[in-house]
Amino acid sequence: MSVKIQSVAKALPAYTRPTSEIMPYLDLWLAGQEERFVKKVKKIFENAAVDQRYSIMNAEEVFNNTSFEEKNNIYIRECTELGKKCLQGALEKAGLKGEEIDYIITVSCTGFMIPSMDAYLINALQLRQDIVRLPVTEMGCAAGVSGMIYAYQFLKANPGKRAAVVAVESPTATFQHNDYSMANIVSAAIFGDGAACVILSSHEDDKGPAIVGAEMYHFYEATHLMGFHLSNTGLQMVLDIAVPEQIASHFSDIIYPFLERNGTTMEAVNQLIFHPGGRKIIQTVEEIFSGSGKNIDDTKEVLRLYGNMSSATVLYVLERILDKAIPPGDKGLMLSFGPGFSAQRILLQW
Template sequence: MSVKINTVDKQLPKFSRITEEILPFLDTWLHGQDERFIRKVKKIFESALVDKRYSIMDPIEVFTNTSFESRNDIYVREMIDLGEKVLVKALAKANWKPTDLDFIITVSCTGIMIPSLDAYLINKVQLRQDIVRLPVTEMGCAAGISGIIYAKNFLQANPGKRAAVIAVESPTATFQLNDYSMANIVSAAIFGDGAACVLLSSQEEEGPEIVDESMYHFYDKIHMMGFKLTNMGLQMVLDIEVPETIAFHFPNIIHPFLEKNNLSINDIDHLIFHPGGKKIVQTVEDLFGDLGKNIDDTKEVLRLYGNMSSATVLYVLERIMDNQPAKGEKGLMLSFGPGFSAQRILLQF
């Protein structure tokens, strides 16, 4: 019994700025800092491979010293709005009714809300009262693929059902105004806000089939990525070891997974990779390049939107699906997140 991805859609917040428009805000934020440090920070923004960032807040709000409570209130309000909009868009694109859904998974790591987003969507979109809900809150950038894996397992065990995975993220809401660490600066340079929705089905429907899925967990690398909860909010943890660690584990992440399905990287037509940031993208591009493959769609999503945490890989998937791959072509989805872990999905179009 196969599980297929029927539809992917996205929703962007109302505020956006190109990189050149962000630089004057950096002058205000970094006022009083060493001139060499200021030049270094601007260089990081200018060379981040991100042309434009979308945000749930106006840049003036982002660079205003507000409380964690105030920022989280904005996060809750805007995540509910983005989640509702992207779910409604995806349902319309698939020609599904809200009551067609049997399972809803909501994904986010950039704020705190209880009840979780799925509870709000049940009311706002009038989903069924017996819908099964699962919030995924602490898997970071990997959670978009994680959500699809959980949905696939549910659908495989329940033929004739339908599921939605909704990823909503605002890394902007985690920006720390009083933190001048490289982790905070680099994350501000590469991240943006956004939402995406994936609709899946174990009915007879069109769309790529999920052939296989797997998680890969790195030992003793918990320190590399995540958030630390401080009085000012969620403080980014981002170790400089991340690209090197990915490169070291890359053969074990890719080849055994494909071999289990009697495939090699040569059999993969579409690489659907999460754009974690400039250094990670360049590292993985070099690795895939050595294997004769490209991650052009990944780089384009990073350029157009930045890293939107869990939602970003779903933007790459949408680009691939919109290009209507030929029947029988195969795709490999890949993302990395806190833990440290890698998430993988094999698709057949």
């Protein structure tokens, strides 16, 4: 019995702007700041390798000093709709009905809602009344792969079942109007909003690439590198400049022993499905693979078209790969990083 990926579908919010059209809003937000600082902030946006981004709010709402409650209410309303849309899309791609899902995992770290999103999706799509729910709320950018790992473990233990992992994020809802720190500015420059759903199956006859192995890797003494500080004005980004360096220093330990334990090598992996954390992280990974003939072009293209959508982003890369004609026998490596600090890995085989 193997666990396979049946389908992936994305959903995007209604509001979108190219980075060039965000600059006037930066001028308003940065009014009164030193000219040198304003130029530095604009340069960060221009060099973020993000051409376009989407948001659950219009630009005026993002840059206005709205309250945490107001933004979180928008998050609840809009993200629930995005979750419904991407789950419906994934079901349609797989040729399934809602009642054929046995396990639902909802992933988000950019807002709060109790009941969690899965409860609303059960009602909206009339999912099974005995469906098993798991909301994953505090694993950040890594949680798209984390959710798939949880689904994989469930399906390995339960043949003939299916699971849906729904990742919905709105980093723009966490923008801090009165915070001029580099963490808040870099976050605003690289992040965007989006949602994606992946359906996995342990039904013998279902098609799709099989998960060969799945593991997590945790960095010691690295909780300070990434996360959110819960302030009176909302979720305030924590983002240490040492993140790319830390990834580079652990990369060999993250990748090669994992592949070896699963009976393969990096040379045998043709499909790289990496979370696009940002331009510097992409550059770090590309430098590691320089000269090996590998590329992360799909990762770069997702960052360019949508920005970093936290947990949902790696699923956008996965969808691009699944839409290609991948030859049987090809192997793929999924990799994402997130608060903790941790790396999540999945090995696929077509």
